[in-house]
Amino acid sequence: MSGLAPTREVLASGVTVLAKRTSTTPAVTLIANIRAGSVRDTARDQGLAHFVSRTIDRGTDRHSADELAEQLDNRGVTLSTSVNRHLLSLSCTCLVEDVDDVLRLVAEIVTQPAFPSNEVDRRRGEIITLIRQDEDNPAAVAGETLMSMLYGTVHPYGRRLRGTIDSVERVDRQTLQHFHSTYCVPTGLSLAVVGDIDPARAIDAARSVFDDWSGATVAEVTDTPMPSKAGRQCRVVSMMNKSQTDIAYGFATIARQDASYHAYSLMNNILGQYSLGGRLGDSIREQQGMAYYVYSSLEANLMPGPLVIRAGVSPANVNRAIASIDTELRKLVESGPTEQELIESKQYLSGSMPRTLETNMGIATYLQTVEFFALGLDYDVRLPDLLRSVTHEQVHQAASRAIDPEHATIVVAGPFEGTLA
Amino acid sequence: MAALEHIPQSGSVREEVLDNGLRVLIQSVHTAPLATVWCWYRVGSRDEIPGQTGVSHWVEHMNFKGTTNIPRDQIKGIIEKYGGYWNGYTWIDQTTYTETATSDALDRMLFIEAERMRSCLYDPGDCESERTVIISELQGGENDPEQLLDQELTATAFRAHSYRHPTIGWLSDLQTMTRDDLYSHYRRFYAPNNATLVIVGDVHAGDAMREVVKHFDKLESSDVARRACTVEPEQLGERRMTISKEGTTAYLKIGFHAPEVKHRDFMPLLVLDAVLSGAKGVNLWASFRTAPPQRSARLYQALVNSGLASAVSGGLLPTQDPFLYTISVTATEGVSLDRVEEVAIRELERVRVNGISAQELQKAKNQLRARLVFENDSITNIAHQLGFFETIASWQIYPTLSKHIEAVTIEEVGRVAADRLKPTSRTVGRFEPVR
Numbered sequence: 001m002s003g004l005a006p007t008r009e010v011l012a013s014g015v016t017v018l019a020k021r022t023s024t025t026p027a028v029t030l031i032a033n034i035r036a037g038s039v040r041d042t043a044r045d046q047g048l049a050h051f052v053s054r055t056i057d058r059g060t061d062r063h064s065a066d067e068l069a070e071q072l073d074n075r076g077v078t079l080s081t082s083v084n085r086h087l088l089s090l091s092c093t094c095l096v097e098d099v100d101d102v103l104r105l106v107a108e109i110v111t112q113p114a115f116p117s118n119e120v121d122r123r124r125g126e127i128i129t130l131i132r133q134d135e136d137n138p139a140a141v142a143g144e145t146l147m148s149m150l151y152g153t154v155h156p157y158g159r160r161l162r163g164t165i166d167s168v169e170r171v172d173r174q175t176l177q178h179f180h181s182t183y184c185v186p187t188g189l190s191l192a193v194v195g196d197i198d199p200a201r202a203i204d205a206a207r208s209v210f211d212d213w214s215g216a217t218v219a220e221v222t223d224t225p226m227p228s229k230a231g232r233q234c235r236v237v238s239m240m241n242k243s244q245t246d247i248a249y250g251f252a253t254i255a256r257q258d259a260s261y262h263a264y265s266l267m268n269n270i271l272g273q274y275s276l277g278g279r280l281g282d283s284i285r286e287q288q289g290m291a292y293y294v295y296s297s298l299e300a301n302l303m304p305g306p307l308v309i310r311a312g313v314s315p316a317n318v319n320r321a322i323a324s325i326d327t328e329l330r331k332l333v334e335s336g337p338t339e340q341e342l343i344e345s346k347q348y349l350s351g352s353m354p355r356t357l358e359t360n361m362g363i364a365t366y367l368q369t370v371e372f373f374a375l376g377l378d379y380d381v382r383l384p385d386l387l388r389s390v391t392h393e394q395v396h397q398a399a400s401r402a403i404d405p406e407h408a409t410i411v412v413a414g415p416f417e418g419t420l421a
Numbered sequence: 422m423a424a425l426e427h428i429p430q431s432g433s434v435r436e437e438v439l440d441n442g443l444r445v446l447i448q449s450v451h452t453a454p455l456a457t458v459w460c461w462y463r464v465g466s467r468d469e470i471p472g473q474t475g476v477s478h479w480v481e482h483m484n485f486k487g488t489t490n491i492p493r494d495q496i497k498g499i500i501e502k503y504g505g506y507w508n509g510y511t512w513i514d515q516t517t518y519t520e521t522a523t524s525d526a527l528d529r530m531l532f533i534e535a536e537r538m539r540s541c542l543y544d545p546g547d548c549e550s551e552r553t554v555i556i557s558e559l560q561g562g563e564n565d566p567e568q569l570l571d572q573e574l575t576a577t578a579f580r581a582h583s584y585r586h587p588t589i590g591w592l593s594d595l596q597t598m599t600r601d602d603l604y605s606h607y608r609r610f611y612a613p614n615n616a617t618l619v620i621v622g623d624v625h626a627g628d629a630m631r632e633v634v635k636h637f638d639k640l641e642s643s644d645v646a647r648r649a650c651t652v653e654p655e656q657l658g659e660r661r662m663t664i665s666k667e668g669t670t671a672y673l674k675i676g677f678h679a680p681e682v683k684h685r686d687f688m689p690l691l692v693l694d695a696v697l698s699g700a701k702g703v704n705l706w707a708s709f710r711t712a713p714p715q716r717s718a719r720l721y722q723a724l725v726n727s728g729l730a731s732a733v734s735g736g737l738l739p740t741q742d743p744f745l746y747t748i749s750v751t752a753t754e755g756v757s758l759d760r761v762e763e764v765a766i767r768e769l770e771r772v773r774v775n776g777i778s779a780q781e782l783q784k785a786k787n788q789l790r791a792r793l794v795f796e797n798d799s800i801t802n803i804a805h806q807l808g809f810f811e812t813i814a815s816w817q818i819y820p821t822l823s824k825h826i827e828a829v830t831i832e833e834v835g836r837v838a839a840d841r842l843k844p845t846s847r848t849v850g851r852f853e854p855v856r
Contacts, residue, residue: 069716076791241667351504
């Protein structure tokens with residue numbers, strides 16, 4: 001099996017280009033990832049990377065925000081910008097006939113944003129509204145509170161991605177420009193070009209728009225110490241105007257580069273993913289009818305990320321649901337998975353690769369993941385063997401290392417005023 | 422360069438109707454070693470009566486809980502073994518089930534759908550257990566002020582047609598419906614002559630058809646007798662509703678009665694929506710996952726770029742009967758909802774009186790043309806569209822969408838704006854947060 005076999009090239013400027021030709025539709029997907037995520041925020045400037053993501057495309061040295069909008073809208077192109085812990089991303093899909101024009105605009109936005117003051121003020125209002133919406137959203141409140149309790153306020157994973165109203169009020173044009181000029185540099189950019197375009201032509205097109213760009217390399221943030229933690233920690237955020245209660249239950253676990261990652265991934269799949277939410281879904285949704293959604297997710301990142309269990313339940317069922325999560329976790333730690341579960345999860349994770357790689361956006365997202373974690377261009381080909389080689393004992397060990405209900409961190413947000421058992 | 426070959430043309434779709442009435446649509450697409458199956462039923466919340474609102478959606482949930490030949494504990498794994506994905510949804514006009522997996526799973530996908538059509542178990546304990554799951558789903562929706570506002574606005578805009586109640590149902594009905602209510606609904610509407618089976622992917626149409634016959638040919642048709650819905654009488658004046666509830670953010674939603682997909686006004690209204698809020702496309706499954714290209718659109722400029730709102734969106738979906746065209750706005754923190762409403766109405770009135778420009782028409786068409794390409798990027802999306810359009814009208818509309826959009830004239834958009842955005846046809850909904 002030859003696999004996806006993408007093309008990768010590092011340009012003279014330091015920009016990395018990942019390209020793959022497909023012919024499903026006459027379209028091309030572009031994703032530009034810049035190592036300028038929220039880990040770059042300081043404690044005082046929480047939300048700065050997010051603010052950059054909301055303003056970077058609102059005018060350049062050459063075009064106003066309206067001119068950019070007109071050029072993209074005329075081609076039916078939505079340029080989405082987003083930010084996570086480590087990456088600021090711009091992504092879009094365009095018709096193949098528009099790819100050169102759109103790539104030129106994306107490059108202009110990445111390299112020469114102007115951050116006009118009037119745009120900065122307008123987007124500030126939007127960001128503050130988003131923060132206020134989050135404050136009224138039990139799922140967002142539970143998730144953010146869990147991360148702050150797991151990681152503390154010093155570790156960047158513990159901070160709110162969008163910052164606080166106070167920190168957002170402090171951001172001005174100069175702050176945004178300084179962030180951009182420091183962190184948005186050629187060696188921090190990887191560009192994926194996937195669609196009905198020859199890889200050599202995609203790389204030439206990227207070279208023509210990024211070759212004059214320069215900037216000093218900045219080291220990645222990877223060594224922030226984890227806060228020490230003792231015992232089980234629970235917090236209730238009462239939101240009595242709501243109907244449903246959201247539970248976030250988690251542990252800090254491993255980094256993506258950890259040698260046991262695939263054992264953790266299988267463990268997570270068995271616990272809270274396989275079919276309709278793994279063992280957790282079987283117990284809490286299917287057998288007990290307590291929740292519309294319950295699942296676990298493993299967010300292994302450059303630094304050790306969390307294993308998080310999420311559920312939405314009626315306030316009357318909060319303690320019953322948490323007790324059921326405890327029970328399922330203890331069973332997994334004590335006995336590990338069954339042989340059948342392990343076989344099924346391996347089959348599923350290997351077999352889902354063609355689906356993951358069906359669309360241009362799916363391929364581009366996958367290529368960026370491979371690049372970010374340095375997994376190797378043949379990762380799709382190696383994955384089945386990597387999964388096959390994981391033993392029952394390794395998955396059991398992953399459960400034992402990651403999970404300990406006596407040291408869990410638990411947040412409940414919603415119409416609940418009781419105490420957690 | 423790839424052509425638009427995967428947006429099906431009439432000739433590329435094999436259509437057959439079995440003796441029992443099952444309509445089968447098959448399209449071969451060999452770009453990935455995958456196949457998708459969608460099984461559609463002409464039953465949705467429009468078919469529900471008072472006391473049983475939400476029954477179609479609850480039935481959908483029950484149809485994942487075991488059949489005569491698939492014990493409940495053996496459902497899990499059939500599709501996952503092939504790396505596959507499965508799901509289902511219920512909306513106003515339809516209920517549908519889907520699997521996408523490697524193409525060697527086709528036999529198993531068809532086996533599941535044939536079982537689901539006539540042989541689901543409806544164990545009383547499972548029905549009870551699912552009652553609380555669905556109430557939990559309803560309560561999760563109530564946590565979202567925008568969803569709450571949408572539900573209340575729809576109920577205000579419709580007085581007679583059964584589109585007025587939410588697909589998930591009203592709480593008291595979910596608390597009181599019985600296992601027999603669910604099972605009767607299932608037996609009545611789940612029959613081959615009320616279904617469309619769609620297969621798209623790395624399959625040979627002839628082989629796939631033989632598989633379909635093997636699994637479905639023996640299923641008996643039944644007397645479905647779908648009820649006619651009451652026709653919504655013309656709205657004679659603006660309607661208004663307000664939700665006053667604890668919250669942080671104010672929302673505005675404006676609804677107008679919209680034409681059904683077969684109506685000549687539908688495509689011009691789709692173009693008008695693109696001018697007002699950016700083109701979304703027409704795929705309920707995929708269109709709304711990517712924001713529309715909207716920054717130069719009229720409502721974005723007037724509301725978001727002026728700082729009054731943090732978000733604006735328009736919503737027009739193809740439906741069997743006349744439904745709604747909606748504009749949804751999130752007010753920026755500190756801005757009064759009155760001011761947001763004033764500017765939104767001013768813009769809608771401006772387009773109603775003056776129509777659109779030639780440049781706007783061309784931009785809207787460019788956007789819709791691109792969106793139709795983007796939303797056909799997977800076999801799952803292509804199959805969804807074939808089945809969705811067949812359920813509300815005819816799948817043949819789908820391959821001709823771009824032609825119909827291209828044919829829309831500036832005069833038609835002007836006429837539709839004048840007719841459809843009348844203040845008397847308007848329902849205004851406000852979520853006013855109590856702090």
